[in-house]
Amino acid sequence: xxxxxxxxxxxxxxxxxxxxxxxxxxxxxxxxxxxxxxxxxxxxxxxxxxxxxxxxxxxxxxxxxxxxxxxxxxxxxxxxxxxxxxxxxxxxxxxxxxxxxxxxxxxxxxxxxxxxxxx
Amino acid sequence: xxxxxxxxxxxxxxxxxxxxxxxxxxxxxxxxxxxxxxxxxxxxxxxxxxxxxxxxxxxxxxxxxxxxxxxxxxxxxxxxxxxxxxxxxxxxxxxxxxxxxxxxxxxxxxxx
Numbered sequence: 001x002x003x004x005x006x007x008x009x010x011x012x013x014x015x016x017x018x019x020x021x022x023x024x025x026x027x028x029x030x031x032x033x034x035x036x037x038x039x040x041x042x043x044x045x046x047x048x049x050x051x052x053x054x055x056x057x058x059x060x061x062x063x064x065x066x067x068x069x070x071x072x073x074x075x076x077x078x079x080x081x082x083x084x085x086x087x088x089x090x091x092x093x094x095x096x097x098x099x100x101x102x103x104x105x106x107x108x109x110x111x112x113x114x115x116x117x118x119x
Numbered sequence: 120x121x122x123x124x125x126x127x128x129x130x131x132x133x134x135x136x137x138x139x140x141x142x143x144x145x146x147x148x149x150x151x152x153x154x155x156x157x158x159x160x161x162x163x164x165x166x167x168x169x170x171x172x173x174x175x176x177x178x179x180x181x182x183x184x185x186x187x188x189x190x191x192x193x194x195x196x197x198x199x200x201x202x203x204x205x206x207x208x209x210x211x212x213x214x215x216x217x218x219x220x221x222x223x224x225x226x227x228x229x230x231x
Contacts, residue, residue, distance in 0.1 A: 037222075045225070061219050104170075107167055
């Protein structure tokens with residue numbers, strides 16, 4: 001069965017960077033796009049961007065342009081999301097989610113990774 | 120800033136029918152982009168509930184149904200059950216936001 005397993009919780013200081021991983025299994029890694037979605041405490045869902053694991057191309061939400069980088073490692077079926085210049089407002093649970101086509105729905109979700117930004 | 124608007128909360132007694140609206144605009148739902156719905160139980164990751172406006176993934180009870188018309192979409196839950204108490208989000212694509220996928224503001228369903 002499809003599984004997306006994310007790395008563990010992180011605590012970072014303002015101004016630092018964080019890199020969250022998402023390891024996929026149960027399907028052909030390069031056949032599904034991967035998105036990153038975040039959810040601040042008590043808030044709704046916010047889309048951050050998409051990566052095509054096949055060629056590595058990316059598209060980011062305007063809000064995160066210049067601060068987010070999504071990469072993948074096909075040898076380990078893992079995608080990464082790095083967010084830099086962290087501020088307290090970036091405290092959130094970060095999810096990876098797969099879609100079968102570029103404009104498609106988020107079919108499978110990781111368990112989430114809590115990133116806390118605090119001095 | 121969500122561009123899809125949902126009511127903050129809806130409630131109903133067990134067995135009743137509730138509906139959740141998702142209102143967008145001409146750059147997302149009204150432009151013909153599909154609407155998808157997700158259920159998020161407390162403390163867990165969202166789960167796909169409805170895709171492509173009205174399709175249920177395998178394993179989702181037929182008590183859940185989706186529809187779309189014009190610049191809006193709706194999720195209906197019939198025969199409400201205690202385990203349906205959760206947050207629900209609609210999602211679509213918005214052509215005015217540089218390739219952005221957009222979520223609704225979210226609706227908390229309470230079973231009375």
